[in-house]
Amino acid sequence: MNRAVMLRIAACGIMGLGAALLIAAVLLWTYTTSKITKIPLDIDTTLISDGSGTALDPASLSSDHFVVDKNVPLVSQQQITVESPANADVVTLQVGTSVRRTDKQKDTGLLLAMVDTVTLNRKTAMAVSDETHPGGAVQKPRTVGDENPPTNIALPHEGLDYRFPFHTQKKTYPYFDPIAQKAFDANYEGEDDVNGLTTYRFSQNVGYDADGKLVDPVKYPSLYAHDEDGKVTASAAMWGIGGDDPDEKITMTRYYAAQRTFWVDPVSGTIVKEEVHANHYFARDPLKPEVAVADYKVTTNEDTVESQVNAARDERDRLALWSRVLPITFTAAGLVALIGGVLLGSFSLRTEAALLSPGLDGTDYGLYRGPSEEPVPGAEAQTEKLPELHHDVPPDQGPRKRSPPSPSRPHPGAPSSGPPQPGPPTPS
The missing domain is CATH 1.10.287 (Helix Hairpins)
Structure with a gap:
């Protein structure tokens, strides 16, 4: 080769x-x-938000009247993990959310608790619901002393949940609220810098208008079988309502409204920061809150x-x-x-x-030959020059070489053999 x-x-x-x-x-x-560009399958994170607000004292539920405290410190915690089904197409998130008063110990400060499960499309981050993928569920609340295994209540989800899609766009997305059990619009408002990261800011109003005015609160959908925490009947004295008859039975309905602001990484869809203003209250008129359960604002x-x-x-x-x-x-x-x-x-x-x-050369191999030349006729070719013979060479220096006799026939009259005859001397 x-x-x-x-x-x-x-x-x-x-x-x-x-x-x-x-x-x-x-x-x-x-x-x-x-x-x-899909939601990871290894999510295991805890999100903590701090703030303050007005909250009901859980210990007063067993007293002669409800006690509502103002300006109490609050903390909200979300624990997000991945559950089954989780594969190349979908991921199931289980989110445990709690809101508690930090000035109370253990369960005496617990205001809200919920375990929400939702199956999302890994690419669009939208909730999916079909025969093979449950749309979602919430865990039925248990009393403090209840040691029975938790049970789930089917709750179909829709829209986004707990994150935004990859390559988030500057538009309005439906975002699911598990407390109201329905999706509300999350509207794009602008760009903000969060710890050096450029984010998109979205806002969502549930029962509030853009100015923060209560306009259409949601009747609280109770998770109990008999709506124990959605509608409560108690005496006027228990509600703290003055009147002629403190023993008058008054029934109030629980309502819910919220405002949320999300700061979202537009590339990955991760919610890097969130601010929540939630209002849970009892009232006879939905637009006139009377007894607060928890009216608070927390920020990541x-x-x-x-x-x-x-x-x-x-x-x-x-x-x-x-x-x-x-x-x-x-x-x-x-x-x-x-x-x-x-x-x-x-x-x-x-x-x-x-x-x-x-x-390209002078060899027989044809390698590296120079420019080609015209062939030289044989008559003009150079021959080897023989050394010239001198007449004064002494005869004793050796026999003189003779050329072979010519095959041509001798001239008529010439002697056929013998030594040459001496002739007249030739002038020098």
């Missing part, structure tokens, strides 16, 4: 590598990127914000690696390999042509 063939094989290999790199870059741009604390920002950055880095860094690198390397292969192939062709062309 000569050098030209080896160069041609190397050129083909390099061009093949370049084509493979370009194909890989195209696949990363189109196919792979769409496969990795700094540690949780930093954790969520880091999680969003990790998702951004992962997407950037597969959607930008690797495709650009493969494209550049592929183009360089193709160009290098073409150049090497061209050089191999020139080398092969040089090896096959005659007259």
Whole structure:
């Protein structure tokens, strides 16, 4: 195998590598990127929000009247984990949410508690509900002393839940509220910087208008079988309502309204910060709250914000690696390999042509011949010059070589043999 063939094989290999790199870059741009923009299956996080508000003292439920305290410190906690079913298409999130007073110990400060389960499409972050994927469920509340296993109540979800889709757009999304048990619009409002991360800000109003005025509160959908916490009848004295008859029985209905603001990473859809104003209250007129259960405002604390920002950055880095860094690198390397292969192939062709062309040298192999010359006729060809013989060479220096006799016939009259006859001397 000569050098030209080896160069041609190397050129083909390099061009093949370049084509493979370009194909890989195209696949990363189109196919792979769409496969990795999905909600992770390893979510296990705790989100904590701090704030204050007006809240009912749980201990007063067994006293002679309800006690409502103002400006009490509150903390809201969400524990998010992944449950089954979770596969390439869907992920099921189980979210335990609680709101408690930090000035009370253990269960005496617990105001709200809920366990919500929802199955989401991993790509769109929308709730899915079909025969194979339950739309969602909530855990039936238990009393403090109830030790029976928790049971779920089917609750079909719709819209987004606990996160936004990848590549979030500047538009309105339906966002599900598990307390109201329905979806409400989350409207895009603008961009904000959160710990160095550019985020989209969305706002949602449940029962409030854009100015924070109570306009259409939701009747609290009780999770108990007999609506024990949705509608309560107690004496006027128990409600703290003055009147002529303190023993008069008064029935009040529980209502719910909320305002939420989300700061969302537009690339990964992660909610990095959230502010919630929720109002649970009893009233006879829905627009006139009378006894507060919990009217509070909480905001994600700094540690949780930093954790969520880091999680969003990790998702951004992962997407950037597969959607930008690797495709650009493969494209550049592929183009360089193709160009290098073409150049090497061209050089191999020139080398092969040089090896096959005659007259590049004076050998019989035809290698590296010079310019071709016209053939020289035999009559004009140079012959070897013989040394000149001198007449004064002494006869004793050796026998003199004679040329073989000529085959031509002797001239008539010439002697056939014998020594030459002496003739007259020849003038010098």
